[in-house]
Amino acid sequence: MKILANMKLAWKLPLTIAIPAVVVVMISGLLQLKQTADAIDQEHRTAYTSYVESKGSEIERWLSDSQVDLLAIADTYGIQTALNEFSSAWDAYAGAVSDDLRRLYISDNPNPTGQKDELVLAKDGSTWSEVHNRHHVGLRSYQRARGYYDLFLFDTNGELIYSVFKEDDFALNFTNGVYAQSGLGEVFQEGIKLQNGQFYMTDIAPYAPSADAPAMFMSTPVFHEGQKIGVVAIQLPLDVMTEILSNSELIGTTGEVYLVDNNGKALTNSRREGGFSTLDSLPALSQITSALSGGTAYVKTATGVSGQDVVATTSDVKTPRGDLWGLVFEIDRSEAMQFTQHATITTALATSITGLVLCLLAWLTVRSLIQRVEILAHEMEQISEQNYGQEIAGQRKQDEVGFISRTLAKLQVRLRDGAEAEAREKIVQKNNKNVVNMLSEGLVDLAKGDFRNQITETFPEEHVKLRDSLNNAMTGLNDVVLTVRDTADSINRGAQEISGSADELSQRTESQAATLEQTAAALEEVTASVRSATEHVESVEKTVGTARSKALESGEVVGETIEAMTEIEQSSQKISQIINVIDDIAFQTNLLALNAGVEAARAGEAGRGFAVVASEVRGLAQRSADAAMEIKSLIEKSGQQVGRGVKMVGRTGDALTVIIEQVQDISGLVSQIAQSSREQSTALSEINTGMIQLDQVTQGNAAMVEENTAAAHLLRGDASKLIHHVDQFKTSGSNSKNSMPPIETLPAVQQSASEFDEDPFEETEPFVHQAANDKWTDF
Template structure:
């Protein structure tokens, strides 16, 4: 081979040829490997972002559902329906015209602010009931982010709304709005008003609410847990869902997450379309079709804009909602680091035989090792090992770009984990006082009752209700009411010992759990001290209106040994304390 070529030329030629071949082969393999790793990294990142958005939305809907059930079963809601229904009947047959005139037409507040009117001052029983219950429901809607709250009787009359829009005082079975999804939510619950039943509509434009996309969540209201008396409906705006889907952290310049309904219309805005795309922009892609049919996956395809993207997709199902959720990023952005890599490789081949041979050898090692290390790190991050150190030296070439991209991926994974923990904390803690919610104390109490035996020390469940709290809210304002609740929470927390627990379960109601009592009578001693502490401590917050404590006590095992009976016993004891004189405790 090359017998007629001098060795002085042949050897360099052979070395150069093999060096070039090696460089080209190494370059091709490195390109393929890097592209595969970038795509794998993008797939893992998209799936993680998709799961994070999906979990956030499921937690949101589940929180609203629990909130709906809690308030549908509360004495406040039940009494409101009963009293407002009686006042409604007193108005005769002109309820709609009378109430819309009082609370909409003659309402002195501007459109969108009609809820500010507390009492129409017409002397009717309806206005008295409205004055009594409107602050509670208005505060509930404001605190929980609901656009409106409806109380509807069994015959479809909208007895009460917070917002006082055009649907107020109309009938959902034969009135102007009988063909809306609000009427559909009422009808579905009205057909089966059993305890625990609920119905959630999809988002549709609702004309009375400025034609904005709204959903309605409905559940029946019962008197004494048996007699069906009406329906509680929450009107849910789409802004929270849209805000979750619009988070762009970790999505790069071309990535986004979107929700799609069964009609193939968006349920969240696109970051790349001008104007409103909710219920306007159509998405008929292969990913959307698969997700709507219940299939999850990751694939390359053309998106709704005609761009080639890597798309991660999955179904999103909650009660009657059947949506598709998609996270995607353009292919060009995923593979953009490879362009710099190819340029550097071509330059090294043209630099000369000797330089190629020497540099090629070191370059292959210099590239392969960091990529392999980053591949290992990607897999560890994909397995949620977020405490690893990305030990790649600072570089200015494409490997450095990949390392920085991996740092961003790690930061996004850490942010996702942090967000999930924050959402879990928010779902189980009251935002005003920082105390645990009903679910946490119920779980704690169920654990204690299941493991309790006669050899254990007794423990006590206390149901606390602040006296005169509504008067403080109505007279001094909700900001003072909030300070009263926070001060009461601090007093309760200061009274806790190791193993004790306190939670806010709604409004001005708290549940306390005191463990390891020497004897049952010790519970009443603690309760009496709490009554005194609240009366003394809250004078500093509400000096003009005394806020005291009515406290019901139940002791395990003397009064009951299961969770439901203990809470019911404590609740009944609290009501006895209120009926007795307030500012006291009862067992």
């Protein structure tokens, strides 16, 4: 602590700033690293869990689709036909059918193993080969389109009467043959027991005809017309499951994803070179146990199938027959945590850089502060030597050093003001004496009515307002006197003009009164005429309204007529349709009567009476047809006349519509004319009343004109008296007579103590508060 107390500020301040800041940055970096690691782990958990769940769903969907597809094909006519024909041809084959077909389609097949399906027709002339020629291409296309390893057809005796690839199991019996205990034998033996719409699926197991490769089969019985005729089976391609599981970027370089059954055997191959294969027994790992327990789990630290540390995620897969498979995804922990390691390095680097930046900022801050303190010490030394002309630097800074600079500047101003106070006081007293003398002379002239003199000497700033006020008073009074003189002359001239105009106005007033009487009489006549016209227009308006109402009623009648005519036309059409039906009935009756007559003729004598009746019926039918045609012709003519009537009524309706619109327009115009007439009548009445009032006002004006004439003569006399009194004042025209000694100018003050808001020696508390809130952001 003693070393720290004696240390210079240039070292002490940076250390006290940088060390706590670096510690805070390191703690923040560690917390950020922890949060980043947790976020990455949560991201891994979410991504890996979603991956295994989606892949499990895809495997389940693939198995379910295969089951549905198998049931669907077993119910098709093509499979039923093919199975019946293959079975019949097998039974009808002359000779050792199994040996011959195996020789023709396997041993003597020119195509290599795996491509035996290329042979479509063997040249043996057998019925089986002809059936094979008809169905093989279609069945093979179906097998290829679905991606199955192979497709098999069995008869009810267990004979494999058809397969696509003709492997070593072709044309053998799977009830008691060499492969009866294989997976294909199991799938037949169980499938033949099922009912329509049921299926059977085997476990994944080695299959000898396929070189002991792991295989899985699915079968269902085939029914035709309610009778079981055989079994159709498929061999599922296990590599499809491997492709489904491996199709993701999440696997990375070291990722491993696999299926495992309840016995702990792998159901898929390992991605690693030299890794496990399908049906290999896997070690009893915790993630495998978790997968077989069902549900989804995330294991942050586990041992992988190859013995390395891994991050594992597990899920389950339910097969169509209800078995539970385990789905495990593993990835080396080193690969999974590489993002965390990168974040650790990045955080450490960022923390180091931040610490260095903080140290640099602390050094720059202290360096700037020390330089300002040194400048402040130099300025204080200048003030102690009574050198007040130097400006104090740093006054605009808002930190503690800026506060000291402002306080020192106030002290400098007060010391300078004290030195100048005595000289200034002497000059002020001398200037005040001269100002009093000049103002006294000006007031004397003002009292005498002499407004010509102005004070032009320079006054001190505090007395300039007095000088300007006196000069403004002189100028104002001078201007007032001149204005009064001009106004008096103007009043005199105006009074003369008023006196001359008064007589002329009296004559015009009398003439105006006579004219107003005549005008009032004429307006009365015009008012009566307009009132009569208004009454006629109102009568016309009522008549037009009645016409419009009748036109509207006629329009409604025409509309109802159109609707009635339209209904008549529709009824005519319906009657025509009924007549057509009657015509058809008459034709059919005529035809039946004709047939009856022919049959009666064939009957001979026994059918003679029936022939007469048939002849009469034909006659009635013919007359009915003729009558129906006449009615139809009349209805058509009536319909044409009704149509013409509808058109004429429609035209009448259109004409009435136009008439109604025109009547409405006329009604509106007549209403406007009536309203205008009423307004004119009212306006003329008001004008007539106004004329009467104007006549009365005119008579009053005549009396007032006489009074104005007398007042004009009095005004002329008063104006003459005013001019005489104004001439006694002396107005502008001569120079100022003041001659006083000049006013001395006071020395300029750079800055007074009053310019500061507070006394510097009373700011101890703000100083401390400001230091507490300083953030060291200004250098």
